[in-house]
Amino acid sequence: MADVVLELRGMCRSFGALTATDDVSLTLQRGEVHALIGPNGAGKSTLMGLISGKIAPDAGNVWLAGRDITGLSVAQRARLGLARSFQVSSLIAEYSALRNVMLALQARQGHSYRFLRPVALDRGLQGQAREILARVGLAPRASVEAAFLGHGERRLLEIAMALALSPQCFLLDEPMAGLGVEGTAQLVTFLHTLKHDAPILLVEHDMDAVFRLADRISVLVYGRIIATGTVDEIRANPAVRTAYLGEEAAP
Amino acid sequence: MDNARREWALNAVLALALFAVPAWAWVANEPFIITLATRVAILAIAAVGLNIALGLGGLVSFGHALYLGIGGYVAGIAAQHAFNGTPVLGLPGTNQMLPIWAIAMLVSGAVAAVVGALSLRTSGIFFIMITLAFAQMGFFFALSWPAYGGEDGLPIFMRNHFPGLNTNRPWDLFVIAYGVLMVALVLFALLRAARFGAALMAIRQNPDRAAAIGISPFGIRLTAFILSGMLTGLAGAMMADLTRFVSPAMMAWTMSGELIVIIILGGVGRLFGPVAGAAILVGFEVFFGGLTEHWKLWLGLVLLAVVLFARGGLVGLVAGRARHG
Numbered sequence: 397m398a399d400v401v402l403e404l405r406g407m408c409r410s411f412g413a414l415t416a417t418d419d420v421s422l423t424l425q426r427g428e429v430h431a432l433i434g435p436n437g438a439g440k441s442t443l444m445g446l447i448s449g450k451i452a453p454d455a456g457n458v459w460l461a462g463r464d465i466t467g468l469s470v471a472q473r474a475r476l477g478l479a480r481s482f483q484v485s486s487l488i489a490e491y492s493a494l495r496n497v498m499l500a501l502q503a504r505q506g507h508s509y510r511f512l513r514p515v516a517l518d519r520g521l522q523g524q525a526r527e528i529l530a531r532v533g534l535a536p537r538a539s540v541e542a543a544f545l546g547h548g549e550r551r552l553l554e555i556a557m558a559l560a561l562s563p564q565c566f567l568l569d570e571p572m573a574g575l576g577v578e579g580t581a582q583l584v585t586f587l588h589t590l591k592h593d594a595p596i597l598l599v600e601h602d603m604d605a606v607f608r609l610a611d612r613i614s615v616l617v618y619g620r621i622i623a624t625g626t627v628d629e630i631r632a633n634p635a636v637r638t639a640y641l642g643e644e645a646a647p
Numbered sequence: 648m649d650n651a652r653r654e655w656a657l658n659a660v661l662a663l664a665l666f667a668v669p670a671w672a673w674v675a676n677e678p679f680i681i682t683l684a685t686r687v688a689i690l691a692i693a694a695v696g697l698n699i700a701l702g703l704g705g706l707v708s709f710g711h712a713l714y715l716g717i718g719g720y721v722a723g724i725a726a727q728h729a730f731n732g733t734p735v736l737g738l739p740g741t742n743q744m745l746p747i748w749a750i751a752m753l754v755s756g757a758v759a760a761v762v763g764a765l766s767l768r769t770s771g772i773f774f775i776m777i778t779l780a781f782a783q784m785g786f787f788f789a790l791s792w793p794a795y796g797g798e799d800g801l802p803i804f805m806r807n808h809f810p811g812l813n814t815n816r817p818w819d820l821f822v823i824a825y826g827v828l829m830v831a832l833v834l835f836a837l838l839r840a841a842r843f844g845a846a847l848m849a850i851r852q853n854p855d856r857a858a859a860i861g862i863s864p865f866g867i868r869l870t871a872f873i874l875s876g877m878l879t880g881l882a883g884a885m886m887a888d889l890t891r892f893v894s895p896a897m898m899a900w901t902m903s904g905e906l907i908v909i910i911i912l913g914g915v916g917r918l919f920g921p922v923a924g925a926a927i928l929v930g931f932e933v934f935f936g937g938l939t940e941h942w943k944l945w946l947g948l949v950l951l952a953v954v955l956f957a958r959g960g961l962v963g964l965v966a967g968r969a970r971h972g
Binding site: 489499506 | 838841848
């Protein structure tokens with residue numbers, strides 16, 4: 397199974413009486429977009445927290461590229477190649493778009509304990525950061541502080557930062573949220589190319605986008621995965637239709 | 648003139664003024680003014696130290712007087728043993744500033760490492776209270792340590808020496824303090840512009856994001872806290888030599904507050920914020936302290952005005968918001 401990049405095995409997590417994640421196992425394979433869908437409160441955010449390391453599981457393991465990363469911190473997982481974007485854009489607000497990407501590159505290289513050489517004079521770092529911004533289409537906005545970027549631009553900068561980590565896999569938490577029709581279409585096109593850099597585990601509410609993008613879909617309901625399959629299989633699955641697609645899939 | 652240029656102009660004016668005023672006093676034979684300028688410079692060094700933790704890292708340490716006091720006691724203890732010719736911890740005492748500074752920075756750094764490692768597990772108000780608690784422990788320890796003066800403090804009979812200069816002359820001592828301040832400012836500027844500074848300021852703004860790209864907040868913050876304590880400790884050793892006296896008061900919580908006030912008055916995280924703030928504080932003490940013994944009331948009103956209307960302190964007022972490029 398050399399093609400499995402990220403794997404969850406029997407992940408469980410409860411908050412008091414609420415079982416937010418109930419024996420979840422899934423895999424993310426090279427070159428695919430695996431979408432995780434589910435109604436509100438299904439436990440998608442908890443699952444993202446478990447994978448990224450923000451939340452500790454009660455049971456189960458996370459494997460990244462054949463290595464058990466369950467006990468590692470958020471930062472350690474990121475250094476091993478787990479790049480995530482946040483549901484609500486989470487950037488370094490006072491830094492320009494360029495400095496945000498440069499920071500991610502610096503983190504990727506693992507050299508944050510350098511005390512005397514100005515970053516602004518680091519041509520290599522700047523050049524790489526500009527290339528990445530150009531790839532997501534933010535090059536003209538490189539010098540704008542993150543706080544002053546538009547909503548869609550912030551979403552793109554999130555992805556640029558993830559890309560700067562040259563990760564093993566991407567963990568994208570609702571990247572389309574609030575993007576509008578045009579923005580979503582552009583991002584779908586971009587993610588189609590991004591999945592060849594590294595596979596994408598995608599949590600997304602926009603069903604049209606999911607159906608256009610996903611190679612496989614897992615449906616999460618009440619903390620359990622009730623089905624995993626291709627777009628067509630999920631569309632045809634009666635349990636999914638009742639649990640989740642209900643109204644939409646009716647006549 | 649854009650903001651960055653205006654800030655550099657202000658920095659140049661502050662650096663020149665801090666040199667020119669005592670230089671004039673030297674010519675006019677006004678040693679008191681030179682000593683005041685020396686005090687400004689040393690307080691500014693201490694505040695540059697705090698500015699690493701508080702300004703760049705957003706770590707509101709309400710216990711930096713601890714490092715000031717440690718530096719002071721290192722200078723006082725070394726000098727006393729040199730004076731008596733007795734060893735301390737198996738080593739001879741010394742009356743040379745350079746080794747004293749090195750020891751002051753090492754000891755302050757070691758203490759900051761312990762305090763930081765424990766207090767950085769908390770944040771916000773808890774961090775403030777834990778750093779305060781450690782400083783109070785230092786304060787009461789010094790207070791109840793009779794070997795080095797206890798609550799009476801420890802006088803330094805002979806000011807410690809610096810190669811090639813006569814530290815008993817106010818001008819020479821000022822030149823030393825000014826030189827160290829300039830070195831501290833250059834190091835602060837380099838640190839802020841380097842990868843370490845980029846990571847530290849990013850963690851202040853968004854620790855979750857920093858962790859998500861693989862920068863562990865704890866290690867970066869702890870390193871900043873240690874460097875911060877070391878620099879403030881160095882200032883403590885110099886302060887002890889300026890006043891030729893060390894006492895537990897150096898570690899009092901009011902002293903920690905004074906360092907924070909200096910940074911807020913001058914401009915949090917700004918290169919010359921500590922210089923501006925120290926000058927304002929000492930200026931107030933001298934001019935209003937001569938008029939009324941309630942000068943701290945007026946300082947309080949100025950502080951209130953800064954917090955309400957000029958969040959960037961003096962540097963922010965002149966040069967606007969800081970830009971990180």
